[in-house]
Amino acid sequence: MSHDVPPDSPATRPATRATTAPPGTQTLARGIAVVDAVARGHGRLRDIAAETGIGRSTTHRLLQLLLATGYVRRLDDGRYALGPALIELGYQALQENPVADVAGGPLRELAARVSDTVHLAVEDRGQVLYLDKIPGTRGAEMRSRVGHRMPLTRTGVGKALLLDQPERWRDLFVAERRVGGDTPDDPAADVLTPDEFVAVMETSARRGVAFDLEENEPGILCVAAPVRDASGAIVAAVSVSATRPYMPPARVEALVPVVLDAAATIAAGLGHRSGGR
Structure with a gap:
């Protein structure tokens, strides 16, 4: 029965x-x-x-x-x-994604230039979905991997994906902290208030670049930039991540134009015109 x-x-x-x-x-x-x-x-x-x-x-x-x-x-x-x-099926889906196809060459060039870990990600079902990862040559291991999902507001690529959506910033920040930020050793248990997070995002939106300052993974810092398609919409994000010894404040700032240039190259391959957004 x-x-x-x-x-x-x-x-x-x-x-x-x-x-x-x-x-x-x-x-x-x-x-x-x-x-x-x-x-x-x-x-x-x-x-x-x-x-x-x-x-x-x-x-x-x-x-x-x-x-x-x-x-x-x-x-x-x-x-x-x-x-x-x-x-x-996952491999076929990845190959059919135009962003992953276009980004391959620029990502390899970026990785060779910086010697650090490079990521390509998109938003899928309200989360970061990693499409590509090129590990750095400095021996640092990161928990990210192709096909892995992470919260949007805790990651550099996630924040970059959200730069054009200020109406989502506060609620998403609160929701993602409520889910994962209750334990002291959780990176999500940070000291930012929703107002402070919104202020950080406003600054990032003006600069066109986002940062992860150990919010997602202790000891890991990240510089990320959005990738736009022909319509000007953000369809992906690219980032450079490294451990704290290789990411002093001066290098974080120095990586900003490097990551922005890589994102612009990928965007150009998707038909985005640099004179647009």
Whole structure:
């Protein structure tokens, strides 16, 4: 006998994208919710079911289909992890993104020029999504990686992506601190008030460049600039990040025109005219 609760029960409504699924797409939405749960590190059947709110027998059936199609895989210890089909699709999606395609050459040139870690990111579903990363040559390890997501207001690239949207600054800052800033060792538990953050963003918007001064990761500083498309809209951001010893205030300032130039080169490849915004 199935132990699933009725389909219209709140317990069957996944906590992710399935909650907004259009009528007639519940099964697809549940499958997506299961993949999302696995992607967030929930590897056991019971944990996936609890995270999504889907009954365990339904979750098990969905996992069997996802296993058969390569969207998840089974590890030796029995946990589930993302499968090879997603690697293929992710790579294809990355290749089809015009920003990532255009930015490749300028990013490599920038990385060779600065010897530090270079990032390319876009906003996706209200978060920073890293499209490219070229590690620096100074041996510093950073937790960012291609496909990784981070909060917008805690990262240099995130702030750069927000420069044209002052109406979002305060509310997004408060929301992201509420989610992640409750512990003393959390970078989000900073001393900025919402008013101070807005003031910082106003200054950044005037200069056209944003900074991360150890707000996202202790010991890491970042200079970031927005990338605009042919319409003048910000569609991506590029940054240079390094550890504190390589980022004294004078070098942070010296990197501003360097990062702006790289962003402008990428923007030109997207059809942006420098005489515009």
